[in-house]
Amino acid sequence: MNANASTALLTDRYELTMLQATLRDGTAQRRSVFELFARRLPDGRRYGVVAGVGRLLDALEDFRFAQAELDWLREADVVDADTVQWLTDYRFTGSVWGYPDGELYFPQSPVLVVEGTFAECVILETVFLSILNHDSAIASAAARMISAAGDRPCIEMGSRRTHEASAVAAARSAYIAGFAATSNLEAGRTYGIPTTGTSAHSFTLLHDTEREAFEAQVRALGPGTTLLVDTYDVPDAIRTAVDVAGPGLGGVRLDSGDLVALAAEVRKQLDDLGATSTRITVTSDLDEYAIAALAAAPVDGYGVGTALVTGSGAPTSGFVYKLVARAGDDDEMVPVAKKSKDKISVGGRKNALRRRDAGGTAQAEVIGIDLVPTDDGDDRTLLLELVRDGVRVHDEPLDAARERLRTSLAELPATAMQLMRGEPAIDTVYEEAP
Template identity: 70%
Template structure:
């Protein structure tokens, strides 16, 4: 989601100066292969989650330099007239493959591959990375939270803790990774993510007392609503909530205090009042570790905000966009790679497989250099076409992405779900069948 009509200036200045120099040198039309990958996962993470692919292909459709964009570049003196002429006709004509949205990834996974003339591909670097780094970071954190919740629903409610448009993207990414609903209405309108919400403390405080607030909410939203019970005194509020809504009260929400102790006390109190089916929702700066600590508590669902939209300590997925092959004098592709210390890349166009054992459990992320995979019968191909000849061919289906994530996570070994620090759940293995 982006509030601007064109995505062309959602990029860095140096993308355009590289273009200008490449047009002058003659390299602009040289066939090139760019690759998106993470050299490593955030410390202690066992896997990452691909998210943002659907947003990316939509942004690519809008990557056009109209009069407003060209005028800005002209008046700011960013590039010369030749480059402006090139940009006025810019249309991405290449191919894009990638890991399908919802798929798990590991260090070195070629989660996106762009093949196009250098001029077309280099312009996409910043756009690609800004979308995928953000969305994959949120989805990776969300997946860990959903795993810690062990089947209890998680609600995304971080809109007030991030940029207004990042909030929409975060809600979408969290939904891909298994969150059930979001509080963000724009995410509901744009992407169809289910929305939910009832009231905040302000609603209670604006009324003369808690009784008046609860009566007003139940009268408006019905007894199945969720009443916030920690504005003043929790036991008193729970009694009042059941008195007003009856034993059919939908849920109560606790947003402060020792959540483990309070959840147990509230559950006991609800049951004693006959509200045995009333659910307990907890919020208050939760992350995956706090959710895991509440596993033994009688909690029915979790609302997560700040930690989710900031990647739970890893606000970027650490993805990079590197040139890995270029056209040689004879027209064939030549692998190229960065050799600098601590930032090595591996040249050559790649394919990727998830190697499974006979029980269907993943054993390795296999990355091959060359044009064709060698399938031994226990490998699952990971790259799917996203854009062909400049046209989007992948459907942005959130339901499919959610199902894909469930399936991808289910085939990983059990250690993938551990929250303790450790190595990636499976190793990355390189095989060269193309050189």
């Protein structure tokens, strides 16, 4: 492990102060079960998409208190010397079960189940929540955009609208949700996501004429490139673009104006000029609703930025991380739960399956409390083992997560794909021991 890559201080102070208190009173080593879940979906959403699990497991592997972290904790007087000493040897030795990347979740779904001692589990709260809340929010928004886009590809291009590290994570989440490519090169290097991009308006403005700009781009990137045609006058730019690149011009990009009407005009002009295979990509503050509005327009693809990387109105998934069971004085596990108004949680270690009918359509999210829900033969288990005795046992390529999401969405009732506001697509029900 590279000490400079430690994730141990990506946390809230109160987790370490709780650790100090439990080390003092002897409860730190009590066996515990924490659960990460959302009490509700963002307002009006029909489903949520899990993303960030792979990143979470990477972060867990790097959750080590190296000398730099320990020295700072001492200097800042965050915790006492005994706690710092305990952190010196910190290694998570417990187990983690969870919904994998690309799985759907619903209210109360046990997206992550973390088992170990209280001390080793509680200090993971913030880093787990920060990753899954962000990444799942982006993936959930992206999945709605992909649904609205139909067979037309979407490109993630929101890097300049968010934190530089969030941009890379957002590209990963968007790719899981079905986006075809990203503009972010670090996301391409880190996760193997296809990258794409050609030029901005500044490139055109740099040159004395639009023709000179187009000629320079075609010389550098070939006639298959995509030319940005709305810097000045679109019809004039289209004529110039086809004249410079020929009828084999790869594509044009529209970034402003009434995109529905403009796309129709551009398509006709391209066809009249013989550029019948030239693709039209539209950008300009698109979200799922704008994409849906373009469904009848002659558009070949979408570039999405701000709305995507901010969750399209739901920038967090609302996940919480709660203690749901702990060992009692006799070492038997005891369910525990928060009972405060509007923030009630359900105690007990959870298992989950998606109940489906004989035709494979999802009917309910079934959560078993201290038991495995009964499978009637058509159902699907949701929790996968991610970490066993402190060792990561789950690792998969992003393409597996993309396929999982496609399969999971195909299970939902058809109404779940509608963009209109509504209740969760399926109900959450509990099974308990008699």
